[in-house]
Amino acid sequence: MSLELRGITKRFGALTANDSIDLKVESGEIHAILGENGAGKSTLMNIVYGLLSPDEGTISVDGKVIDIESPLDALAAGIGMVHQHFMLIPVFTVAENIVLGHEKVKGPGFLDLETARQEIKRVSAEFNFDVDPDALVEDLPVGIQQRVEIIRALIYDAKVLILDEPTAVLTPQETDELLRNMKKLRDQGTAIVFITHKLREVKIAADKITIIRRGAVVGTASPSASQEELASLMVGRPVSLDVKKAAPKLGQVMLKVENLNIHDHTGRTLVKNISFELRAGEVLAVAGVQGNGQSELAEAIVGLQEHIDGRITLDGEEIKVGRVRDALHAGIAFVPESREEDGLISSFSIEENLILDLHDLPPFAKGPVISQNAVAENASKRVVEFDIRAQSPKDAASSLSGGNKQKVVLARELSRPVKLVVASQPTRGLDVGSIEFVHERMIAERDSGRGVLLFSTELDEVIALADRIAVMYRGEFIAVVPADTSREELGLLMAGVKR
Amino acid sequence: MKKFLSKITLPALAFTMALFVSGILVAISDSKVLALKSSPLSMLAEAFSTAGSAYWALFRGSIFDPELAKANFIEGFYPLSETIVAASPLILTGLSVALAFKAGLFNIGAQGQFIAGAIGASFVGFHFELPIVIHSIAAIAAALVCAGLYGGFVGFLKARTGAHEVIVTIMLNYVAGYFLLWILSTSPFLRPGRQDPLAPEVRMSSRLPHLFGSELRANLGFFIALLAAVGIWWLLNRSTWGFKFRAVGANAAASKTAGISVGRSTTTVMFIAGALAGLGGAVQILGSEPALTAGVGGTFGFDAITVALLGRGTPLGTVFAALLFGALRAGGLTMQASTETPLDLILVIQALVVLFIAAPALIKAIFRLKNVDEGEALASKGWNG
Numbered sequence: 001m002s003l004e005l006r007g008i009t010k011r012f013g014a015l016t017a018n019d020s021i022d023l024k025v026e027s028g029e030i031h032a033i034l035g036e037n038g039a040g041k042s043t044l045m046n047i048v049y050g051l052l053s054p055d056e057g058t059i060s061v062d063g064k065v066i067d068i069e070s071p072l073d074a075l076a077a078g079i080g081m082v083h084q085h086f087m088l089i090p091v092f093t094v095a096e097n098i099v100l101g102h103e104k105v106k107g108p109g110f111l112d113l114e115t116a117r118q119e120i121k122r123v124s125a126e127f128n129f130d131v132d133p134d135a136l137v138e139d140l141p142v143g144i145q146q147r148v149e150i151i152r153a154l155i156y157d158a159k160v161l162i163l164d165e166p167t168a169v170l171t172p173q174e175t176d177e178l179l180r181n182m183k184k185l186r187d188q189g190t191a192i193v194f195i196t197h198k199l200r201e202v203k204i205a206a207d208k209i210t211i212i213r214r215g216a217v218v219g220t221a222s223p224s225a226s227q228e229e230l231a232s233l234m235v236g237r238p239v240s241l242d243v244k245k246a247a248p249k250l251g252q253v254m255l256k257v258e259n260l261n262i263h264d265h266t267g268r269t270l271v272k273n274i275s276f277e278l279r280a281g282e283v284l285a286v287a288g289v290q291g292n293g294q295s296e297l298a299e300a301i302v303g304l305q306e307h308i309d310g311r312i313t314l315d316g317e318e319i320k321v322g323r324v325r326d327a328l329h330a331g332i333a334f335v336p337e338s339r340e341e342d343g344l345i346s347s348f349s350i351e352e353n354l355i356l357d358l359h360d361l362p363p364f365a366k367g368p369v370i371s372q373n374a375v376a377e378n379a380s381k382r383v384v385e386f387d388i389r390a391q392s393p394k395d396a397a398s399s400l401s402g403g404n405k406q407k408v409v410l411a412r413e414l415s416r417p418v419k420l421v422v423a424s425q426p427t428r429g430l431d432v433g434s435i436e437f438v439h440e441r442m443i444a445e446r447d448s449g450r451g452v453l454l455f456s457t458e459l460d461e462v463i464a465l466a467d468r469i470a471v472m473y474r475g476e477f478i479a480v481v482p483a484d485t486s487r488e489e490l491g492l493l494m495a496g497v498k499r
Numbered sequence: 500m501k502k503f504l505s506k507i508t509l510p511a512l513a514f515t516m517a518l519f520v521s522g523i524l525v526a527i528s529d530s531k532v533l534a535l536k537s538s539p540l541s542m543l544a545e546a547f548s549t550a551g552s553a554y555w556a557l558f559r560g561s562i563f564d565p566e567l568a569k570a571n572f573i574e575g576f577y578p579l580s581e582t583i584v585a586a587s588p589l590i591l592t593g594l595s596v597a598l599a600f601k602a603g604l605f606n607i608g609a610q611g612q613f614i615a616g617a618i619g620a621s622f623v624g625f626h627f628e629l630p631i632v633i634h635s636i637a638a639i640a641a642a643l644v645c646a647g648l649y650g651g652f653v654g655f656l657k658a659r660t661g662a663h664e665v666i667v668t669i670m671l672n673y674v675a676g677y678f679l680l681w682i683l684s685t686s687p688f689l690r691p692g693r694q695d696p697l698a699p700e701v702r703m704s705s706r707l708p709h710l711f712g713s714e715l716r717a718n719l720g721f722f723i724a725l726l727a728a729v730g731i732w733w734l735l736n737r738s739t740w741g742f743k744f745r746a747v748g749a750n751a752a753a754s755k756t757a758g759i760s761v762g763r764s765t766t767t768v769m770f771i772a773g774a775l776a777g778l779g780g781a782v783q784i785l786g787s788e789p790a791l792t793a794g795v796g797g798t799f800g801f802d803a804i805t806v807a808l809l810g811r812g813t814p815l816g817t818v819f820a821a822l823l824f825g826a827l828r829a830g831g832l833t834m835q836a837s838t839e840t841p842l843d844l845i846l847v848i849q850a851l852v853v854l855f856i857a858a859p860a861l862i863k864a865i866f867r868l869k870n871v872d873e874g875e876a877l878a879s880k881g882w883n884g
Contacts, residue, residue: 304756325758336756345750356746356757360739368738412757 001062001078001159002026003048003191008057010043017043019216020057025160030182030192032206034199036234036431037402040215041195042084045162048193049081050074080153081162086145090138095120097137098152116155123151127181142289143174150181154190161185162193167201171289172459172491179205197234199227200460235432243464245443251280254451255301255420260310262296262475267307270296272475274310278420283442283452285466286477287459289494293475294455295337298424301453302327302334314420328357331419335409335426337455339402343409346398350390351379353397354412378415386411387437403434410441421445424455439465459490510809510816512862513855514823521848522550525840553840560833561826573711578829580715584787586825588613590724591779592803593810593817594731595650595772599664600812601735602768603748608653608668609776610800611675612646616777618679619645620784621791624701626687634705635785639723642781643774649675650773651766658762664769672800680793688791698791707786720782725818727775732814734771744768776800805853824849 003025010018017040025031035041046052048059050068058065061077068074074081088097095116104112113133120133129147137145146166153161163182167175182192182205196202202209202223209221211233219233231239255278262271271293278284288294299305301312303324312319319327328334336342344353355364355375363374379393386407390400397408406426414421423442427435442465446452456462462469463483470480471493479493526532526546535542559565561582568575592609599606619641629637653671656662682688683696690699707719735741746754747764755761779799784791806824810816831845855862862868 302756324755325760328758334756341750342752342756345746345753347749348746352742356754356759359742365739368740370737370739370742 001191003079003160003193004060004063005044005048006058006060008044008047008054008059010040010047010052010054016215018047018054019214021212021215021217023210023217025191025193027159027189027191028186029207030186030194030205032194032196032202032209033212034196034202034209034221034230034234035212036197037429038431039212039234041212042164043215044212045081045164045193045195048074048079049162075156075158078157078159079162080156080158080160082146082149082153082164082166084165084168086149088137088145088148091136093134093136094131094140094148094151095133097148098133098155102156119155120151123154127184129181141174142169142291143171143177146170146178147181154185158190160191160193162195164195165197166194167196167198169290171495172487173495175201199230202230203227231432237433239432239436243439243443245465246447248283248446248467249281249449251449253277254280254315255453256311256313257301258311258313260297260300260308260312262293262300262305263307265307270475271300274475274477276470276477276480278451278453280419280451281446281449283446283454283465283467284470285454285456285462285468286470286472287456287462287490287494288472290457292472294457294472295424297472298334298337298422298453298455301422302332325357328416331417333413333416333418333421335406335413335421335423337424337428339405339409344397344405347396349394350383350388350397350400350408351375351393353408354379354382354393354415357412357416382408382411382415401431403430403437406430406434406438410438414441414445418445418450420451420453422453422455425457426454427456427458427461435461459487459494462490463487506811506816508868509859509862510811510820510856512866512868513809513852516855516862516865517848517851518554520851521844522554524847525553525844526550529839549838553834553838553844556834556837556840557827557830559830559837561830564833571714574714576711577715578833580711580717581829582822582826583717583721584825585828586822587718587720587724587786588779588783588799589802589806589821589824590818591727591782592776592799593806593821594724594727594814595775595779596803596807597810597812597814597817598731598735598744598775599768599772600807601748602744602764603751604654604657604765604768604772605665606650606653606668606769606772606776607665607804608650608671608773608800609779609803610796610798611668611672612650612773612776613780613783613800614675614679614796615649615773616642616646616780617784617791617795618682618780619643619777620705620781621698621701622688624705624785624789625699628702629704631704634702635707638701638705638785639778639781642777642784646777646780647770647774650776651770653773654766654769657769658765664765676796679791679795683791683793690790696793700789701784705785706789707782716787718786720786723778723782724821727778728814728818731775735814740767776803802849805849808856809852 005021005023008018008021021044033041043052047054050070050073059068060066066077068077095113098120099113099116104115106112117133120131124131129151131144131147131151137148166178170178179201186192194206206223209223210217211219211221213234213236221230221233227241231241258275260271260274261269263269274297286294296305300308301319303319303321306321308321314330314332317330340346355378358364359370364371383393388404388407388411390404397405426438442452442454454465466483468480469483469485470477471490473494473496478496478498526549529549532542532545532549535545559578561578563575564578565575567577592613595609595612596606620638623638623641653664653667656667657664680696683698688698690697709715710717710719735745743759743764746759747761751761783795788795802824806820807817810820827845827848831842834840835842
């Protein structure tokens with residue numbers, strides 16, 4: 001079976017998300033769609049899956065043009081999709097999730113789960129998926145949840161399987177496992193559309209690569225192309241993937257965390273007994289799979305976590321719970337994990353976002369009045385310094401791209417007198433150009449004698465920036481290792497395996 | 500200008516649609532119109548004239564009455580003065596709700612805060628003997644403090660315990676209503692020689708002066724309301740406090756992360772919102788209804804929600820929306836008296852306005868609009884806390 005897209009165009013207002021895209025996917029191949037965040041990959045696939053309708057263009061299966069108006073049409077045409085954010089109900093079992101929307105009954109009102117169970121066992125055995133149909137989805141690790149999604153697609157007889165950023169939430173080992181399974185599926189004749197921005201994975205798994213930039217296909221490449229070549233095609237200019245940095249000049253211990261425990265409001269332990277020290281001029285990277293307590297640890301350091309035991313001190317001064325403002329003014333720059341939710345106020349203008357923390361202090365405030373001039377002046381300086389690309393600093397922050405949003409957050413946080421930078425997933429969802437910028441800035445902060453505490457789930461980033469690596473697993477520092485530790489060992493540690 | 504037009508398109512169309520639909524209702528509920536079922540054309544004509552005369556009466560009751568103007572031109576504006584009298588408290592309660600909206604809070608408690616303010620103003624107004632001007636100021640100050648504390652208490656509870664302001668304010672409306680009933684039955688609020696719940700009238704020295712002579716009831720309260728609107732605009736858009744309020748309202752998590760105290764903002768906003776509604780109560784007592792009664796609150800606090808909604812949460816919008824509602828109130832009485840249209844039609848119009856505003860998709864579909872500023876979905880905001 002083959003899936004062919006012709007001249008797919010989709011506009012959102014003035015923005016052309018997809019500009020006359022042609023794409024052909026054949027059975028028995030893994031076709032990678034490579035592009036930066038916001039390039040239009042997901043829009044394209046949502047069109048194929050019937051979640052969006054194209055303004056122009058046709059979709060044909062085996063040479064026959066078909067109309068896809070809903071995911072049901074897509075499934076009927078043999079197209080299945082595994083979304084970046086899983087569409088599973090946590091409190092349902094695997095079998096219940098899989099029959100959802102296609103429930104079969106035996107007798108009036110009695111759900112027939114047995115057929116689904118058998119099917120799940122069959123597919124699971126065929127691919128060594130090891131999925132228990134009666135397990136609750138919420139009890140399963142993310143990697144297994146993803147398999148449930150894949151099984152769902154296979155049970156409904158998907159001949160074309162779309163995987164949207166499938167490795168974003170996986171450990172390195174789980175990623176390798178997934179790539180192996182993709183190849184197995186391909187060998188059995190499934191066509192796989194693999195959407196990603198991770199070059200390493202593309203090179204390992206893909207048979208064909210189509211590169212999308214700003215909504216248009218800018219070229220194809222073979223998996224033998226180098227990562228630099230692929231990145232350049234993706235970004236549209238030569239990029240360097242290495243971060244240049246000299247040996248660290250270590251100073252005094254500045255951040256000290258002692259026996260830190262963090263609980264949520266129900267009393268569940270999120271961070272367990274963590275102690276560490278960070279010196280001036282050092283990058284300590286905290287690696288780990290998403291959801292192992294990193295976000296909570298990062299927040300605790302600026303006083304944002306409520307239920308904590310233990311002590312956090314910056315240059316001997318204790319950081320107190322709830323006193324975020326004091327922590328920030330004591331010299332911590334905080335780049336939160338979710339810039340949309342915690343970093344920016346999207347309905348506020350860029351210039352307002354740049355003074356969120358300092359709006360009631362001179363020069364921005366003259367008594368109770370905010371000085372519009374000072375605000376505008378500050379914004380025009382920061383926009384230049386941090387290369388924020390916006391039409392006007394008076395535009396709403398929501399009009400910015402992800403990379404520019406992050407630059408606004410960085411510009412704000414680094415414009416106070418800073419001793420320590422706490423950055424949580426600072427490059428998540430950013431384009432290659434912005435990633436370069438953020439990385440350079442982190443190293444620059446380190447070199448000017450500040451401490452940098454970096455939380456990242458991207459192993460490449462950790463390896464590129466760290467002077468020391470702490471691996472977090474289930475709320476604990478499972479190990480603190482030197483920066484030259486091998487990828488494999490870090491991967492194992494991230495999965496909780498200690499040698 | 501274009502931005503402004505796109506902002507008012509939706510409320511304006513919603514109001515027009517509401518008038519149109521209500522007009523149909525008036526026409527088809529009229530027996531004369533229904534009697535002409537057999538000849539559609541004359542039925543249509545009759546329907547137009549019925550709806551037309553109802554709306555003409557509404558106009559005469561709210562803006563200008565040519566009949567009254569014949570004797571004395573100024574008196575032709577008696578209806579407009581009534582509109583202003585009805586609108587003044589509504590501007591203030593509307594501002595109370597609008598300000599809270601901007602700070603991410605849904606203040607359903609303007610009713611209770613209005614009553615708290617009215618009690619405070621009334622007590623100072625009739626109990627003390629003070630010189631003119633000072634007496635008014637003292638009465639207003641009493642209203643601000645009573646109602647401010649009444650509102651601020653809600654904010655404090657929310658900041659400290661997380662109690663949802665919607666539930667708390669609804670409950671406090673009952674508390675205020677029953678407290679008013681009780682206090683009217685006790686000294687010194689019980690008028691000497693009377694058994695019914697009616698407080699003494701506030702002294703002349705405390706009353707707000709009339710604007711256009713003693714024949715027209717329009718009084719200084721209207722200017723107080725306008726001044727408050729300007730003040731709130733300044734607070735929201737120019738001051739450091741307003742910056743905090745708007746930041747917390749737009750994104751509490753990001754505000755907290757940037758070191759803004761969400762709890763302090765919540766408490767302060769609710770204090771100011773309460774004080775605004777209380778000022779409405781003071782304007783009502785000192786301006787047009789000098790004696791405190793059990794019914795002093797009317798529906799000022801509840802209509803305020805609609806007014807703030809129609810005004811899209813902005814001070815200027817709230818002023819216009821309140822004037823419109825004031826006009827409907829004033830005109831509705833004339834309409835009922837001079838045509839057979841019941842006063843309830845006003846409620847229908849108000850309800851339809853809310854319906855059309857709350858469902859912008861509907862208006863957009865009817866008029867095939869694109870690129871109209873829907874504003875924040877005020878109607879649904881606030882509930883998810």
